[in-house]
Every structure is written in C-alpha cells, then in structure tokens.
Amino acid sequence: MTDIKTDILIIGTGVAGLMFALKTAEHGSVALVTKKEAMDSNTNLAQGGIATVFGATDSFDLHISDTLASGDGLCNKDVVKMVVKAGPACINELTRLGVCFNTQQAPGSQGDSTPGFDLGREGGHCQNRIVHAHDMTGREVERVLVELARRHPNIQLFENHVAIDLITQSTRMRRGLVTTTHEDFCCGAYVLDRAHHQVKTFAAHITMLATGGAGKVYLYTSNPDIATGDGMAMAYRAGATIANMEFVQFHPTCLFHPEAKNFLISEAVRGEGGILIDAGGHRFMGDYDPQKDMACRDVVARAIDTELKKSGNDSVFLDITHRPADEIRGRFPNIYEKCLSLGIDMTRTPIPVVPAAHYMCGGVVTDVQGRTDIRHLYAVGETACTGLHGANRLASNSLLEALVYADTAAKDVVELLQSNRFNPLPQPPAWDDVGTSDSDEMIVVSHNWDEIRRLMWNYVGIVRSNKRLERAQRRIDIIQNEIQDYYWHFKVIPDLVELRNIATVAEMIIKCARHRKESRGLHYNLQYPKRDDRRWCKDTIIRRQVVG
Ligand SMILES: Cc1cc2nc3c(=O)[nH]c(=O)nc-3n(C[C@H](O)[C@H](O)[C@H](O)COP(=O)(O)OP(=O)(O)OC[C@H]3O[C@@H](n4cnc5c(N)ncnc54)[C@H](O)[C@@H]3O)c2cc1C
Structure with missing residues (x-):
C-alpha cells in the first residue's frame, strides 16, 4: 500500500x-x-x-584559479567555471527572497550610493569575496x-x-x-x-x-x-x-572545550588576522607553509595535527587579541558569545582549538x-x-x-x-518487516556507533598509513556483518538506520583511501607522501556490486 x-x-x-x-x-x-x-x-x-565575485579588484578568473589550486589537480574545470560565474546571480536571488547579508558603503561615498556586500576573506582566497551575515x-x-x-x-x-x-x-x-x-x-x-x-x-x-x-x-x-x-x-x-x-576535509579550528559540542571557530577569524600559536606562544604556521596562517585548510589541519602529536598537548590556540575588541565583537558576535559562555573572552585570551571532520x-x-x-x-x-x-x-x-x-x-x-514523459507512478512494494522484533540488544547499536567513529578518527584521519587503513578495513568488515545481522532481525529505529549508514560511509572512505597510492589534497598517506600526477590524477570511482 x-x-x-x-x-x-x-x-x-x-x-x-x-x-x-x-x-x-x-x-x-x-x-x-x-x-x-x-x-x-x-x-x-x-x-x-x-564565496562570490563582487569585489572591485576581484574577477571570475581569480576565483576560478583559487578553486583549482585548492582542488589540487582534481577539479573539473568546466564545473568550476560554471559554478563561479553563476555565483552573483545566486546571491542576488537570496537577497530578493529576503536573506540579509552584511553590507558596506563604498569607501569615499557620501552615503548616497547603493551599499555593496561586506566581503570577508578566508584561507586559500586571494581576494575578499565572502558574502556573509555576520558569523551566522x-x-x-x-x-x-x-x-x-x-x-x-x-x-x-x-x-x-x-x-x-x-x-x-x-x-x-x-x-x-x-x-x-x-x-x-x-x-x-x-x-x-x-x-x-x-x-x-x-x-x-x-x-x-x-x-x-x-x-x-x-x-x-x-x-x-x-x-x-x-x-x-x-x-x-x-x-x-x-x-x-x-577526500574528507578536517576543519583546523574547532573549539576545544569539554562542554562545547561541535562548535566551529570560523576560518574568517584567521581571515581577520587570527594567528595560530602553540602553548608556548610560538607562531608555528610559518614552519609549514609560506602563506602561514592563511594557508589552505588541509595544510593548517595537518600542521596542527603534527604539533599536537609532537607536544602531546590537547590543543593549540587561535589568537586574535591584537585586534580591537569592538571589531571582534561586531564581526563575530556568535563566536564571541559562545566562547564567553565557556569562560573564554576571545578579545583578551587566545581560543583553544583542534581540527575536526568538517566536509565531504x-x-x-x-x-x-x-x-x-x-x-x-x-x-x-x-x-x-x-x-x-x-x-x-x-x-x-x-x-x-x-x-x-x-x-x-x-x-x-x-x-x-x-515534457510529460512519465508513466503513471509505479506501486512500489510495501515495507516488509515480517519476522523482525523489537531490539533487545541496543548495546550493539551504541557500541558500534562509538567503535566506528573512533576507528575512523584513529586510522583514517588527517594522516593515514597503509597499516592503519588495513586495520580499519578489517574492523569495518566485522562491524558491517554485525550490523547487517542486527538489521535483518530487529525493527528499524533511527539510530540503527544511521549506524548502518555511517558504517557504509566508513567502508567507502576506507576503500577509496586504500585505492589512492599517493598524497593529494586532503588525502595524506605516510607511505606515499608525494602527489603522483602520472598515475593518480583522476577520481576514485566506486560502485556497489550489482546483485541479480
Ligand atoms: C560548522 C559548519 C560551518 C560551515 N561553514 C560554511 C561556510 O561558511 N560556507 C560554506 O560554503 N560552507 C560551510 N559549511 C559547509 C556547508 O554548511 C554545508 O556543506 C552545506 O550547508 C550543505 O548543505 P546541504 O543542503 O547539502 O546539507 P545540510 O544543510 O546538511 O542538510 C541536510 C539535510 O538532510 C536531512 N537528512 C539527512 N539524512 C536524512 C535522512 N535519512 N532522511 C531525512 N532527512 C535527512 C538533514 O536533516 C538536513 O535537513 C559549514 C559546515 C559546518 C558544519
């Protein structure tokens, strides 16, 4: 039915x-x-x-070349051109629909000209081009x-x-x-x-x-x-x-605090002059990249990971205390309030930060x-x-x-x-859960949730190796079997649906990571630390075996 x-x-x-x-x-x-x-x-x-091209000194070509540089040889150039060029129309459409972005009067104008968007700057961009609504x-x-x-x-x-x-x-x-x-x-x-x-x-x-x-x-x-x-x-x-x-992007700067769940310290904080320091106050990004604190996310995340593994510390720090307090509060009201609620006044104290998985x-x-x-x-x-x-x-x-x-x-x-090319809607078979019962072992679900997330962090994280990936593969195979068995015997609940999905995604990440025998962009393998354009300048494609 x-x-x-x-x-x-x-x-x-x-x-x-x-x-x-x-x-x-x-x-x-x-x-x-x-x-x-x-x-x-x-x-x-x-x-x-x-990110959209509105700035007087900006151009589509510059946004395109920044996107291509970040993509490290694997972007589809036609897609990049198409997306970048469509940007301004999308922003104007959002504005027409009622979205309020921050605006700024053109310098030197008497207040009678139409204000333009206030354009922020972020890592990897050579121009100010981030249209924003404060930090929300x-x-x-x-x-x-x-x-x-x-x-x-x-x-x-x-x-x-x-x-x-x-x-x-x-x-x-x-x-x-x-x-x-x-x-x-x-x-x-x-x-x-x-x-x-x-x-x-x-x-x-x-x-x-x-x-x-x-x-x-x-x-x-x-x-x-x-x-x-x-x-x-x-x-x-x-x-x-x-x-x-x-290619899993780890954001370099998530707030490190026992009570802060998933809170990001925006890239824009570095864009506005924020500097990464270690516990001793050393500005370490200069040791890793000529662009220092404005390097791309993968470079910064790997640098922080290295610093933390070297020092054994829990976090590094993002310092923007050298900027005027009013400006910080005005530009980052959400981040300021969140930090303050946890006892960190970012206008006076560097913010403790760690990298965290951010974008697929x-x-x-x-x-x-x-x-x-x-x-x-x-x-x-x-x-x-x-x-x-x-x-x-x-x-x-x-x-x-x-x-x-x-x-x-x-x-x-x-x-x-x-075009009316559709047939009448088919009548799909109804969901069939005959023979299943309510779960009597929820521990299987919660245990496997934790295990997958921990093994992915430890073995398939910012820095990978062949051994870690093999270990991850062995573990995920066992967990997948357990989940499949559980899925077939018990009635579905949201946690089980999601567990089944994170296990499948973990399997796909491991499969792709094991396949790529080089380091490029967000994928870094200790055994293959260099980019290899001759063999690997291509997408990693996977498809589930077709059954029947
Ligand atoms: C903290 C943070 C800051 C970010 N900052 C920026 C930024 O400044 N600029 C930028 O460009 N990008 C940023 N990103 C990335 C960007 O926000 C996301 O990539 C983008 O919002 C994704 O939009 P989406 O519509 O694809 O997915 P989402 O916005 O994630 O929406 C997914 C939707 O699908 C629903 N859903 C998922 N699974 C199911 C299911 N099984 N059944 C029913 N519903 C389901 C979810 O409930 C949700 O409604 C940021 C991301 C994070 C986490």
Whole structure:
C-alpha cells in the first residue's frame, strides 16, 4: 500500500533541498522529508559565508584559479567555471527572497550610493569575496528558506521522517535492500516516521537526495547529529556511482572545550588576522607553509595535527587579541558569545582549538544538472560529487555549489515534468518487516556507533598509513556483518538506520583511501607522501556490486 504519492520527493532541508523545493514547487507536488526539525542541518551552522565575485579588484578568473589550486589537480574545470560565474546571480536571488547579508558603503561615498556586500576573506582566497551575515550566514539563509517552504501551497513538509532506502523499479527484496539493473530508475523511498514508529512508502517521479555530509563518521566533527551520510549510503546501496570519498576535509579550528559540542571557530577569524600559536606562544604556521596562517585548510589541519602529536598537548590556540575588541565583537558576535559562555573572552585570551571532520568532498556522482546515473534520481549539495571541489574544497564554496546546482537541477526537472514523459507512478512494494522484533540488544547499536567513529578518527584521519587503513578495513568488515545481522532481525529505529549508514560511509572512505597510492589534497598517506600526477590524477570511482 503506497502511503504518499508525489511528483517530487526531496530528502533534506538544508540549503540544497530547500532551494530545489522552492524552484520546482510551481511545477508539481513536492514532498519535503527531513529527519529532525527543518532547521537541523549543516547549513544552519555555516558561519563564514558564500564565496562570490563582487569585489572591485576581484574577477571570475581569480576565483576560478583559487578553486583549482585548492582542488589540487582534481577539479573539473568546466564545473568550476560554471559554478563561479553563476555565483552573483545566486546571491542576488537570496537577497530578493529576503536573506540579509552584511553590507558596506563604498569607501569615499557620501552615503548616497547603493551599499555593496561586506566581503570577508578566508584561507586559500586571494581576494575578499565572502558574502556573509555576520558569523551566522547559514542560519540566516535557512531561516528565510524554511519560512518560504512552510508557506508554499505545493510543498508538504514531513519533519521527523528518516529516509531509510531508495526504491528503484526493480526493488524486490525485503526491507529496502535494493537490487538494481542498468535499466533501472528510482521511484521514491522508504521513510521512517519517528513519531508513529511506522515505515511509509513515498512514491515519486523524481527523487532528490539533499541529505548533506557525513562528519559523524568521525569521533570529532564540526557537524551536527544529522550528518551521517545517509544519502551517500542509500545511493551506494541502490547502485549509483560514488567518487572521491577519501577526500574528507578536517576543519583546523574547532573549539576545544569539554562542554562545547561541535562548535566551529570560523576560518574568517584567521581571515581577520587570527594567528595560530602553540602553548608556548610560538607562531608555528610559518614552519609549514609560506602563506602561514592563511594557508589552505588541509595544510593548517595537518600542521596542527603534527604539533599536537609532537607536544602531546590537547590543543593549540587561535589568537586574535591584537585586534580591537569592538571589531571582534561586531564581526563575530556568535563566536564571541559562545566562547564567553565557556569562560573564554576571545578579545583578551587566545581560543583553544583542534581540527575536526568538517566536509565531504566526495559523494554521489552527478552531471551538471545534478543527475546521478540512476534515472530520476538526483543529488545536490554536500551529498553530491560534482567535480567542483576536487581533492580539497576551497572555503565557502559549498553553499555556493548547493545554490548553483539546486538551480540547474530544478531547470532539468521542470523540463522533464513538463515534457510529460512519465508513466503513471509505479506501486512500489510495501515495507516488509515480517519476522523482525523489537531490539533487545541496543548495546550493539551504541557500541558500534562509538567503535566506528573512533576507528575512523584513529586510522583514517588527517594522516593515514597503509597499516592503519588495513586495520580499519578489517574492523569495518566485522562491524558491517554485525550490523547487517542486527538489521535483518530487529525493527528499524533511527539510530540503527544511521549506524548502518555511517558504517557504509566508513567502508567507502576506507576503500577509496586504500585505492589512492599517493598524497593529494586532503588525502595524506605516510607511505606515499608525494602527489603522483602520472598515475593518480583522476577520481576514485566506486560502485556497489550489482546483485541479480
Ligand atoms: C560548522 C559548519 C560551518 C560551515 N561553514 C560554511 C561556510 O561558511 N560556507 C560554506 O560554503 N560552507 C560551510 N559549511 C559547509 C556547508 O554548511 C554545508 O556543506 C552545506 O550547508 C550543505 O548543505 P546541504 O543542503 O547539502 O546539507 P545540510 O544543510 O546538511 O542538510 C541536510 C539535510 O538532510 C536531512 N537528512 C539527512 N539524512 C536524512 C535522512 N535519512 N532522511 C531525512 N532527512 C535527512 C538533514 O536533516 C538536513 O535537513 C559549514 C559546515 C559546518 C558544519
């Protein structure tokens, strides 16, 4: 029995899913599914802003070359050009929708000229080009888009609904373990309604994965609890192509404090002059890179990791106390308040910081319209791998990517819907949990959650080695078997759905990391410390074995 029929099913209410929903809802019915409250997303936590070319001394070419340099040889140049050039239109659109970015009067003007955006600077950018809303850019974007989506008559919002698995035309095994053929197409998803402990079937002409990143695969992360890589894992199980999962970005500066869960100290703090020092006050970044504190994230994260391993200390420190206190409070109100609430006055004291998993450059492979290689299945935002980021994402390029691809995907989907090329919606098989019972061993779930996150941090973290990766592979194989067994015997609950997904994402990261026998961008292996363009200047592609 199909529970919900809709033209478009969108999974995720971050910037990618919301923007795509608003752009397609005029042309068909939209079911917008999200696993917690609508605002629970990585987007909501984004601080720094959105990289876009507005500055008088900036140009598309400069933004393109910064993005390519950061991507370390693996960016798709056409994609980079397309995304960078589409940036200003996306920002103007957000402004029209009601997003308030910081503005600044042009120097020398008498106050009668139109103010331009106040442009921040971040690591890896040669120009000031970060459009921002103080240090809460994501929250401001999310606030406006969620409000518009809630009010839209064609959008039905399903909060506290966790997508479990995609449904493809050839889905035929119980509990959403799908089998896929090349002729296959996606026609919806099985979704767990948390409130009613019930699995619903969503049948749709188009399914969009906008499920964000997977920081929770690691013990330390800047990401919120929702970031368990569900879209990547679901797409992999359905047979879609996945790429570049070894390129996990570790943000160099997360707040180190026992009471601070996942709190990021924005890159913009270094952009405004913040300096990294060790416990003895030594400015160590000069020992690692000519760009010192403005080096790219991977360089800074590795430098901090090295310093911490050398010294045995818990953290290094980010010092911006040399800037006027009023300026710091005005530019970083959110970070200032958070630090102060924990007894750290950043205008007077350096902030203790450590690196943490932050962003997945890899994901579900898409073309420029956001299409995956399963028909009628799209992916957009952090869950997708478009070719923009290559081996290392340039700061503040991800909100930009989500906005641009929400637009190109929406255009493609609207055209498809208008062409009327769809057959009547198929009737997918209902969720089948015959023979399962309520869990009597929740310890299996909580233990494996902890074990995966710890083993990924220790063995597949900032610095990798062949031995560590082999150990990780052996452990994840055993854990995967345990989870699979558990999954088949007990009724699904959200923690189990997420555990199954972080295990799958961990497996994909390990697989890709073992495959790449060089160091490039965010992937660093002690056995292959150099970049090897002759053999490895290419994406790492993986695909689950097709069953049946
Ligand atoms: C602390 C922090 C700061 C950042 N700062 C910046 C910045 O300044 N600039 C920048 O460009 N980028 C920044 N990023 C990265 C950027 O925020 C994300 O890459 C971007 O917001 C991703 O958007 P998204 O829509 O793809 O995913 P998200 O915003 O993460 O949204 C994913 C959505 O999918 C839902 N979901 C996931 N799985 C399921 C499921 N199984 N069923 C139902 N729903 C599901 C989630 O609940 C959520 O609603 C930052 C990230 C973090 C964590």
